[in-house]
Every structure is written in C-alpha cells, then in structure tokens.
Amino acid sequence: MKFIDILRDHLDVFNQAYDGQITTSMRQAINAMLSCRTHTQRASLWTCQGCTHTADFPLSCGHRSCPQCQYNTTADWLAKQQTKLLPVDYFMVTFTLPYELHVAAKYQPESLYPAMFSVAASVLKDFALNSPKLSGDIGFTGVLHTHSRRRDLHPHIHFIIPAGSFNKTQQHWKKNKGKYLFNAFNLAKVWRARLLEQLVKLNLKLPTSLPKKWVVDCQHVGKGLPALQYLSRYLYRGVLPDKNIKRLVDDNVSFEYEDSQTKSTKVRTLPTIEFLWLILQHVLPKGLRRVRDYGLLRGNAKKLRLQIQLMLAVAGAVFPIIPEIKRRLATRRCPCCQQPMRFMGIVKRPTNLIP
Template identity: 25%
Template sequence: MLEVADIFRAQGPVWRRTVSLSLGQLKVMSAIEQCRSAALGGHVLRCSGCAQIEVAYNSCRNRHCPKCQASAARRWLEARQADLLPVGYYHVVFTLPAPIGAIAWYNKAVIYGLLFDIAAETLHTIAADPKHLGANIGATLVLHTWGSALTHHPHVHGIVPGGGLSPDGERWIACRPGFFLPVRVLSRLFRRRFLEALAQAHRCGKLQFFGEYAGLADPAVFDRWLAPLRACEWVVYAKRPFAGPEAVLAYLSRYTHRVAISNQRLVSSDERGVTFRWKDYRAKGRTRYKTMT
C-alpha cells in the first residue's frame, strides 16, 4: 500500500530544496520517512509458547505520522471513557468564515485560541439560559484546521451530553428528545462574541498581517474589513444525538488524533502528482466520494 512516507522519501529531497520549511516541519518529514524502518532501530518479540521470533522496527511516535496515531487514539479514549455519562450525546460544529481563516494562517495561537474559548462560552451561555435549557453543561472540543480536500478550514467539533446540572448542582436537566440547543441562536452569539474578541485582539496589537492582508494593520481598514462578517451567516450546526456512549467513543476515535491525510486515502503517486480520495460534503450519495490530484 502506498504511504505518505513513500512519497516523502521519493519526492522530499527535491521538494525541500524548492520551498522554505520550518525546523518543526523538517522534523516531521524526517520522522515520517524513518518511521518503522531500520533507521529508528527495532525490537525482537519471542513467543513463550512456540518460540517463534518476530522482529519489528520502532515507530517515530510523531503526532503527525499517519501510522502512529492509532495507539495514541486508543490511549486517549481509554482515559476519557470514565468521563462519559449514560445519556445521549450531540455533535456540535463551529466554523470560522473563510476571510478569518485566511488571517489565521499568521495568527494561529490567537485565532485558534479564540475559536476554542468563544465556542465553549457560547455553548455555556445559551445552555444556561432558562429559555433554552437552564443547565450548566460540559463539552469536549476538538480543533480541525483542514477539510477533506486538504483546504484550510478552521473549525471546532464539540461532543456535548444532552443535558446538564441545574444551577444549584442538585439535579440533572435533560434537553428535549432529539433537540439540544437552537442553532440560529448559537450562531448569532458565536458571531458577535468572536468579532468582539477579534477586534479587541487587534486593538491590543496581538494580530500580524502580511502580503495582501498587510493593510489590515490599520484600525480603520480592519474595521471596514470586519463589517461584512457582522452581516453574513456563520456556520454552526448540531447533529442528531449519538446512539449511546459507545458511539461517542467510536466517533471521537475518528477525530481526536486524526492527521490531515491517512495512508488509506492515497491512490497513486507519479511524476504528475499525488492522487487521493476526498469527500465532497455538498454532494449526495455515492457521488460524494471523489479523487483529487
């Protein structure tokens, strides 16, 4: 089976001479290239029953390696298992508009931090409102910065139990069957609070701008740039409840330790490029699954 490591080993030396990479990125490529090869050494396993010997090469354990995330995901899930409640769970997604995603390239710590904080604050605020749920809720949030087609697409996945504790902490308040919180209300509050926090970050000099966005360093230009974002709809949605805690664990295992592209999605690699499978969420049925080079 074709692997990312194969592509890195074949094309990496030439590619590294043509682009500028950070030390961290170079280390990732090196780790993936050497993973489970003689370069990292190995260990010998011997069966106590039949005395059969098996030699296995060591893993790189880099969090970006598509071969090293399965065991890390299992360990993470085992540690989270005790946190699950015997209730239905909902899947909530908060997505940043493309213009904000564009400036996030140069302001990852600030904007991704705001994405986490404002998404959590939005969930807590709306859930605590007696008009909606009137409860103190908990949530597990997972950051994703890419889409299936490997485009930059910052969004947060939230796994939320269908209810929470009453304000006095004495009883459980369950949401309505099949309905968690109103998506339109979540979206509006998320948009308002995020733009307020982003504007405050700009006033405090925490944002950097380069290239075509260099002009946004000027407060007046930045304010005009924000204006359309105050009027457009922001994508927030909640999926129907999971079947139970086991389904939550299965879902989390596909999201918490996922790398940008797995070996299973690779189709071919030649002098024309790399072809891989991707899912078009705008399409329906079997036509959703496509290939891209």
C-alpha cells in the same frame, strides 16, 4: 501507497517549491515521519521462542501527524471518553471559521486555534445557563479539525454535548427534552462577535471585509458513542490514511474522500508537490491540544460524573453497551523458524546501524 514514501521521494522539490512557507512544526513533523521505523537511536529487542534468533527493530516516531503511528493513542482516548458517556441523547455543535480568516489560521495558528476553543466554549456555557430547558452546568468535548473532506484548509471545532445539565444548588440533573438544544443562528451571532473581539485583543490582523453571517451547526446525533467514534478518526494519525491514497502516476497523486453532500466516494488528483502541501499544512504547532474537555466532562469532574450516572441509574436510565476497544499488540514472526518472537524491551541501537 504510503504518504511517507511520497514525501521522501519528493522532499527536495517540495522544499524548493514551498521555501519560506514551511513552519518549524512542519519541519519537525517531516523529520519525524522520515525517521519513523527507520532512523532511530533506540529499537525494540525481540527474541524467538523457538530458536536462538534475536533481532531489533527501529521504533515508530510517535508524531501525531504520522499516518502510521498513534493507533493505540487514539484507542486509549476513545476508551477514556466512553467511560464518561451518559445514558442520554447527545448533540453535536460545530463552530466553523469563515474563509476570510483562513489566512490567520495559516500563519498564526498558535494564537487563533486556542482563541477558537475558548470563545466557543464560553458561548456554549452561557447559552446553557440562560436556557430555560437547561439553566445549569453542562459538559462537552471539543475536537479541532483543520480540514474539509477534500483536505483543504477548513478550520472548525466539533463539540459533542450530553443533552442535560446539572444544578449544583439543587443537586439535580435536568434532562433536555426533544431534539432541539440551541438556536444555531443565535449561536453564530455570538460566536462571530466574541471571536472577533478576542482576535482584536490578540492583535491578529483581520481582513478588511468579513461576512455578516457565520456558520454554526447544531444537530441531534442520538447516542454519544457514534459521535465519539467519528471525532476519533483524525485525532492522532494525520489527516489522510494511507489506504485512501490510490495512485501516483505521471507525478500526480490521487486520493479518495467521501463527498459531504452525496456521501459518495470521490477521487481528487493533484500534482505531487501540491498534494504534499495540502496534507502538511494541517500540522499543528507543537504543544497545541487538538481535543479538550469542558464542564462536567473535564478530567477533575470524575466524582461529579459518577454522581450524575448514579442519579440516572436510579431513575431507570439504560446505560449504553460499550464495545471493547482492542489495542494493537505488536507481534513478530521469526524469519528463521516462523515461531512467535517475544518482546524483550527497548535498547539503544549500535551507532553503525543508524543511517
């Protein structure tokens, strides 16, 4: 069962039901997904190595919300992040937007989500500088997730943080000892105050009542690789893999998800049109980056990271064994002789072959 097939079969009814709520970014995502590997002006050209047969195939759309694209993009990101791993413990800090601000996330994501990133990053940097255990510069990677496991709107940012800091003056790496990094309740207080102040500056309309207590979670997660793998799941391939969609019966779609409390697999069933909206509401505005690196993990800090890695190696730290990430290589079999076909390049498809 494929999301794109459900979308194609129910698009007209969906457009009628949610007319006025579908954003330009959603429209662009819908058009891209419906043309994925079908209605493209360019195609990949293949020739058989055993006979003279040639064929061209429409290209993938490449849209980050498409569930059948972007596998290699995710693999490339994970491989790049693995080169930054340090032989230290890691923490995951999660900043969650309260339910009362979900309306702002729905209608003004292009303003709200960057504000969430900038405010949360400033909170982490200041806590690190003021912490007696760190008192220096830290590095962290943030990934925006807009959904819960049930795929409801639930914006939050996960940050993975190596447990240590670098003192530029002393040229020294300071290790954070133990399984405690920051007080989550104090993080939440500052997160609430700073984000509300920033939203007022952006002229975002705020609800009349907001909870006094917000939620920030700070957990020790051991080594960094499992955390990176977790964050990579929903980066570039939509929010619901096709394998999780189990059935479409009587105009109702059922999909599986893992319950966050019991860790058991559960099934959620929705009318088809509601299901489509549930998924498409997570399409991000064009140009908004879902993942960002800060401090010691930013792109232009490579030289400093190598210096820190050398310091840790000299101190006897054991670096993690990084598993090889396999890229998916496109393969084709000749329909005539079943021999492997060779990729020859990208060509423009004849106009009469484009629907």
